[in-house]
Amino acid sequence: MTLASETQAAAPSKLSLRGVEKHFRVRRGSVQALDNISLEIGEGEFVCLLGPSGCGKSTLLNIVAGLERADAGQVLCDGAPVVEPGRDRMVMFQESALFPWLDVLDNVLFSLRLKPGLGRRERREVAEFYLQLVGLEKFHHAFVHELSGGMKQRVALARALASNPRVLLMDEPFAALDALTREQLYGDLQRIWRERRKTIVFVTHNVREAVCLGDRVVLLSPHPGRIQEEFQIRLPRPREINDVDVAHHATLITAALRGYGRSGPPAPQGDGI
């Protein structure tokens, strides 16, 4: 393997969720977290799972990642059932989950060292390539605590991208950042997504964020988590979080989120809003 083959974007995957259910045992009985979730996600599609806290969106993401098992139904990644975490589906968490005992470069190398068939030199070159992609080429030997929140998430993104996954699963990765840093990262993520052609599933409770990033926004309702509605977002990219169009779409989705759920969605919504 060479730098060229390693940094050439892998073909994005197709994900199918079929009747996924999940229950959690609590002190008295069990609570249904996810109810019959079926969803098709196309190759290279950017899908945002949107919903209030407690709607099971993180659980759903963990099931796609293979970190948790569904009680019923299954997740197929390019037709193969997901049973455990795999390098083809990398996860970014809300907290960066970077390892404080390693410097920035070694954090990125951590995933590469687990990938068979790479020599020392190649690993290093690949890591440097991705650190450059996220704009941190000057911070190879910084320690995690020396980085700002935004930089930490950039390193986490580089680490996730480094093993060249087909799918990127992102669990509210920008929720803990300030607005200014978030805006930069929206731009960077869209650029990287366009350049690297990943299938991205992005969990958020921020409506504007979902509209700004997603090709499609899947609205989940809580207790139990169900797919309430889907919105295609056909706005030109790159999008800005403060675009009027983004705001407009966000308003519509917020209305749906607020309460149409119980009586069913009003007629004009759905595709192409």
Place this chain on the structure above:
Amino acid sequence: MKRTLKALVFFGVLLVAWQALVAARIWSPVLVPSPASVGRYLWEAVTDGTLASATLVTVQRLGLGYVAGLLLALPLGLLTARFQLLADTLGLLALGLQALPSVCWVPLALLWFGQTEGAMFFVVVMGTLWSVIIATDSGVRNVPPIFARAARTMGSRGLHTWLRVILPAALPYIVGGMKQGWAFAWRSLMAAEIYVTILSGFGLGHLLHYGRELHAMEQVIGIMIVLLAIGLLADKILFSPWERFLHRRWGTAR
């Protein structure tokens, strides 16, 4: 450099105060020897080789027992953290024995091993073992689960996760436990050496003991100064680098 200077000044002042007390003749010089007589004793002990050989014997016993204790305690601590059954059994035992003053192992060691190096080894191991088990166990339990999850998504499994993620993540706790284990081991060894004559080697504790027997106060105090120096040195050589590493990486330095 400035800090070293301050420390030197501090110890200098202590020395002067000591000399002043001796000069005031409040206590008999048999009980409170002058710094000069202690210095003379130490010089003699250095030149005739007794100090070097006793230090070597003691440090060897300590080092051997401590390293063995660590090698035993680290995997045991990982196991108690991993398996609830072991935590409820061995973990409980460790918790109880950790609080046991380690000198309490000396009578048992004597009966089991006699006046041998084996008894010394046993006492030092017991001093080290329990607190390092407890520290490793609680260190592992305090590792944020997100680290292991993140590692799993990157393809880390089983032993790799334990060695490359859990263990380093628990390092701040483990180093704390190693330090405590060291202190316990050191104390129990001194107690054992003062308490028991071991024919195969004459350690610092024995020198201290015979100082008392011979009413040689300058020997007692001289050896205590050596013990203090060893304690300080061990901290600076063994633990300071680790602590500096942790502070730098975790960003906990003040």
